[in-house]
Amino acid sequence: MGLLSVCTQLRAIASDPFPIEVGVIQRFGEELKDEMVITSPNGDPLTLTFEENGESQTLKTDRLTLEIETxxxxxxxxxxxxxxxxxxxxxxxxxxxxxxxxxxxxxxxxxxxxxxxxxxxxxxxxxxxxxxxxxxxxxxxxxxxxxxxxxxxxLVTASFVVSGKRYTPEKLEIRHPEKRIYVNGSDAPKRLYPGSLRLQPNSYGNYTLVNLVPVETYLRGVVPHEIGPNAPLEAVKAQAIIARTYALRNLHRFKADDYEICANTHCQVYWGLSDTNQRTDRAIKATAKQVLTYENQLVDALYSSTTGGVTAFFSDIWDGGQRPYLRSVVDSTYGVWDLEKRPLNQEKNFRAFINQQQGFNETGSRAFRWRRESSIENLSEDLNRYLKRINHPDAETVTTIEEMRVTARSRSGRILEMEVETEKGIITLEKTEVRSAFGPPRSTLFYIDPVLKSNGELQGYRFIGGGFGHGVGLSQIGAHHLAKQGWSAQEILSFYYPETEIIPLDEPNLQLQLTNDH
Structure with missing residues (x-):
């Protein structure tokens, strides 16, 4: 998608109800037992539009069961x-x-x-x-x-029966007069989706169910499941602004599969109109069409559950250029730690930081500090699974870990590099790959200590750390705390994204583009 067409699309989105395309069930047909029941919310018929054998078809039914055949x-x-x-x-x-x-x-x-x-x-x-x-x-x-x-x-194909006849369309549009449709998938609870639906093939030999939904309506299915339905109102407003910005910045994620954004934690959690509530609806309405920007461009609106007491630079977690507004901020209003004097890339400082628990915005939350332990046998199994998953050249030969050590940290304390010594040599893991390779870490903000048997032999490792997720940008738990202290949504966002500005989506000076470097 070129820059001009992107700008045109986002300008249209600014005047709801132009829909965005959300993949709500991404791998329908991955299992042959997969089934999807789609129903009308009130008995009025659904309209099914598709092509089969080159012929356009339109059918009416109030209930549709999609099945997988080979x-x-x-x-x-x-x-x-x-x-x-x-x-x-x-x-x-x-x-x-x-x-x-x-x-x-x-x-x-x-x-x-x-x-x-x-x-x-x-x-x-x-x-x-x-x-x-x-x-x-x-x-x-x-x-x-x-x-x-x-x-x-x-080949895997999706089919359905209406009035005793079976149909096998490649792509299927599903609409309802009230723009509300129930979907009950094999591995997902029954949910009510606004807008319309489209079943379409993807790049992996199965299908994706796509929900076409106006962005402000989409947010009704995101905000309560991201920040929580009972969060303070200003925290909910901050989440609404950042979720809107995130969605519009990331409409290109699934270009290869012909939709725009997913409905799980790889993007933002989206449950349609299931479990919406008045508090989050109120916050969405109060912040309608507001986005967070840096130098008149949409920010890379990353956020996580819990930072562990310090936010991370973008490059602490991912490859790519820095974003000036995604920087390391101590997640506290009390001056509990000075990163300039005590940078967390020094192991002594880092361990002292993790062992400090009071005075942070997230103090007392479940994921703020954690300790998890795993045996060498289990860690070796984790590593072998990971190496096979990424097609690593040592995937078939590595069996046992002999030693693990953190060899590089960022100034925010995140692990940049960890060496894993095996009987076949050293495997180096970088940034988030540490979490992908091993089960215990909940973030990359941790240190490890060996666990020894009584005879001094290595038994396993203890992981001691903080935070849940990548730790870049807004902390949802921190936003709760700041809102309870009387902070406004604007103040919360300025704290986690320094030098940014909230502006209307239809502001003429807003430069709508999908580049990732400023």
Whole structure:
């Protein structure tokens, strides 16, 4: 999507009810037992629009059951792609994609499980082209890319029955006169979605159910599930502004799958109109169309549950350029720690910081400080699973961890690098990959101590840390505390995003763009 079309789209969104596209069920058909029941909220019929065998169809029904079938192929079909890189988060995947593009490659960011950067499957669309590209990359010294090949003997299709006849559309539009539709998926509770729905194929051989919903209505399904329904009103207002900004800044995340944003913690939690409430609706209305900006551009509106007492720079967590407004801020109003005098990249300072518990905005919250322990056997199993998941060259050979050590921290205390010594050599984990590789850490704000048996033999490691999530930007728990102290939404956002400004989405000077560097 070019800059001009992005600006046009966001200007249209500014005048609701232009819809955004939310993937509410992303992998329908991943399991053959998957089923989805879609119903009218009041008995009035749903309108189904689709094409089948080149013929446009329109049907009416008040209840629709989508099922998964497999269709045998007369001749096996090969589905393959070049995976250029593999990442725990979209932010780092996007930075990697830009690096590959700078080399002249056409790429796409995908999410088959973890985030991946693929060589564009439409450009590199033949076995020969893919192998020539991989060979060229190998010649240039790039060892990470690989070809992933599947031989398909059957295809997954979604179908439904209306009036005794079965239909198998590739794409299906579902509408209701009141723009309210119930969806009950195999692994999801029954939820009421506003707007309309679209079932469409994705890049992984199954389907995504997409909800087309105006952004202000979308926020009704986000804010209560992110900040909590009983949060102080000013904290809820701050969440509404930041959630709106986050959504509009991230409409390009799922371009490869032809929708815009997801409905889980990889984006923002969105439950449609299920469990909306008056308090959060009031905050959304009071902040209607307000977004957070830096130099008249939408900020990268990242936030987390709990910072652990100090927010992180963007680059502490992800690859990519710094954002001036995403910086390290001690999450306290009492001056309990001076980062200039006692930077947290020094291990002695860091341990003292983690062992200090009073005076922070999050003091007393469940995830503010934590201690978790794991045996060498369990940590080794964690590591082996992780290496296989990312297709690491040592995935088939590593079995046992011999030692672990933190080798680099940022000034905010986040782990930048951890070395894991195994019988096959040292594996270096960077930033959020530490959380991906091991079960115990709840953030990258932790230190480790060995746990020894009575004979001095290594038994495991104890993880002592703080925070839950990446720790960049607003702390939802901290916002609760500040609002209770009488802070306004604007003051809360200025605290967590210094030098930013709240402005209306339809402000003429707002530069609506999807770049990630300021």
């Amino acid at each position: 269709v045998p192929l007369t001749k096996p079909k090969v589905r393959e792609k070049i995976v250029l890189s593999d990442h725990a988060t979209f932010e780092t995947a996007e930075t990697s994609a830009k690096t590959w593009e700078a080399l002249g490659l056409k790429v796409e960011v995908t999410q088959p499980g973890r985030w991946q950067v693929w060589a564009d499957t439409e450009v590199y669309n033949s076995p020969l082209l893919r192998r020539l590209l991989l060979e060229s990359l190998r010649d240039d010294g790039y060892e990470t890319p690989y070809i992933e090949t599947e031989v398909l003997e059957e």
